Amino acid sequence: MPLVPLQQILAKARSDGYAVGYFEAWDACSLESVLTAAEEESAPVILGFGAMMVDGEWLDSGGVEVLGVIGRSYAARSSVDVALIFNEAHSLDQARRGIDAGFNAVMIDTHSWPTEDAIVAVEELCRAAHQLGVAVEGELGSPAEATASGVDHSHASLTDPDEAARFVEQTGVDCLAVSVGNVHIMMNQEASIDMERLRSIHERVDVPLVIHGGTSFPRSAVGAAIAQGVAKFNVGTVLKHEFWSGLETAVRSADTHPDVHQLLGSHKDSDVMRIAQERMTAKVRSLIRQYGGSGRQMTAPELAAR
Numbered sequence: 001m002p003l004v005p006l007q008q009i010l011a012k013a014r015s016d017g018y019a020v021g022y023f024e025a026w027d028a029c030s031l032e033s034v035l036t037a038a039e040e041e042s043a044p045v046i047l048g049f050g051a052m053m054v055d056g057e058w059l060d061s062g063g064v065e066v067l068g069v070i071g072r073s074y075a076a077r078s079s080v081d082v083a084l085i086f087n088e089a090h091s092l093d094q095a096r097r098g099i100d101a102g103f104n105a106v107m108i109d110t111h112s113w114p115t116e117d118a119i120v121a122v123e124e125l126c127r128a129a130h131q132l133g134v135a136v137e138g139e140l141g142s143p144a145e146a147t148a149s150g151v152d153h154s155h156a157s158l159t160d161p162d163e164a165a166r167f168v169e170q171t172g173v174d175c176l177a178v179s180v181g182n183v184h185i186m187m188n189q190e191a192s193i194d195m196e197r198l199r200s201i202h203e204r205v206d207v208p209l210v211i212h213g214g215t216s217f218p219r220s221a222v223g224a225a226i227a228q229g230v231a232k233f234n235v236g237t238v239l240k241h242e243f244w245s246g247l248e249t250a251v252r253s254a255d256t257h258p259d260v261h262q263l264l265g266s267h268k269d270s271d272v273m274r275i276a277q278e279r280m281t282a283k284v285r286s287l288i289r290q291y292g293g294s295g296r297q298m299t300a301p302e303l304a305a306r
Contacts, residue, residue, distance in 0.1 A: 003075050006083040006105040006135035007174050009044050010208040010231040018292030019226050021214070022046035022085060023284050024236035026054075028070050030243060033277040037284035038080050043293040047071055048085035050236060052109055056090050064094060068101025080297045085137070087234070092121045099134050107137040107177075112155060115140070115163065119170050126172040140167045141179030143213050146186035158197060165204040175232060177210040185237045186216035193221050195228065202229035210234065214287070222290055233291060239280050246279030247272055 013020050023045070025031035031047060038045035049067045051059055064086065075082045086098030088109035095106040106129060110118035118140075126136045141159030144151050159178040168176055178201055181193040191213065202209065208231035211217055215238040217225075222233075250272035254263060262270040269275075288294055 001076070001078045001080070001082065003072075003084055003104045004044070004081040005133065006046065006085065006137075009046065009081055009083050010175055012044070012296075013231040013293075014208055014229070016296065017226060018296060019222070019231050019233055020044055020046055020293055021284070021287055021291055022048060022087065022232055022234045023239060023287070024048065024050045024087065024234065026050075026240075028074075029273050029277055030239070030280060031070060031074050033239075033243070033280040034284055035074050035078055035082070036277070037281045037288060038082075039078070040281070041285055041288045041294040042080065042297040043288045044081035044296055045288070045293075046083045046085055046105070046232065047075060048083075048087050048103070048105070050087040051090055051094060052088040056094075059090070059094060064097045065101045068098070068103055072102045083135070087137075092125055095125050096128060099129055099132060104133070105135040105137065105174075107139070109139075111139055111142040111179075115167070119167060122167075122171040122173060130172070135174040136172075137175050137177060137210060138167060138171055138173035139177035139179075139210075139212070140164050143179045143182045143184050145184040146216070151183055151186065158194065159201055161197070161200040161204045164201050168205050168207055173207060175208040175210050176205060177212050177234070180211075182211050182213040183216050184213045186213065187237060187241065189216065190218040191216045193218060193225070195221065195224055198225060198228045198230070205229070208232060219290060226292070233287075235284075235287060239283060242283045243276045243280045246276035250275040 023034040071084045075084050083105050084103050085105035086103040087107050089095040095108050098106045122138050129136045142157045144153045144156035180198045181191050183191040209229040210232040211230055212234045214233040214235035263272050
């Protein structure tokens with residue numbers, strides 16, 4: 001199926017009262033896990049890859065293009081609506097290369113940038129992207145980040161509703177990631193969400209809102225967040241943990257003298273990567289249900305009329 005504009009996927013989610021997950025992948029195996037989950041749940045999904053944790057030199061030496069080829073290949077065979085995002089590019093140049101590589105949505109990681117610098121770069125990206133029908137996600141504010149010793153708030157800043165309105169108006173972004181108490185990379189506890197701040201942002205901003213740090217976003221707050229304009233949740237950390245757990249279990253249970261051809265690359269039940277994928281797919285399916293996305297894929301008549 002051809003890529004579907006991110007704006008269209010998010011607009012349908014907003015009108016129908018659910019949210020769509022961007023379940024961050026890092027290679028073909030993890031991307032396949034996400035797409036399998038979306039197809040099994042008959043749910044639209046945002047496929048893609050994130051740059052935040054990836055070596056910049058690898059990305060700049062052709063990695064962006066490699067990820068684009070992988071993403072487009074899986075999107076083309078999808079039976080559900082798919083957008084493809086290059087998430088949190090290190091620079092404006094990387095985001096531009098994401099567009100050239102075939103992503104139909106891009107984002108620059110500006111959470112630590114001065115606001116005015118971010119506005120200039122994101123506005124320039126929007127001009128280039130929109131000419132080619134590519135969506136741009138912006139962000140304003142910086143979520144705290146979990147570390148081994150606790151939660152680091154030293155560089156965190158909450159999104160100011162008035163600044164959010166100015167940012168959207170000046171840049172022309174298609175959706176906006178906000179900081180309302182959500183925390184990056186936190187696994188073992190839930191974040192404390194400022195729902196009043198989220199409501200104030202929603203009242204001032206007319207584009208779909210995005211929550212990063214979906215791993216620790218409280219399940220009990222999902223419905224309220226959707227009611228306040230959130231149409232997209234970004235999830236990454238818990239998916240890597242699930243994949244790793246499945247991989248670790250499979251490797252540890254292997255024979256002392258394993259048949260490596262069965263364990264690697266066979267795509268059979270014995271393949272350790274397939275076992276890891278199944279763990280990740282199960283988690284993605286549970287999150288899709290949590291966000292209300294199951295069964296939201298358009299029917300054949302709806303698709304024909306689109």
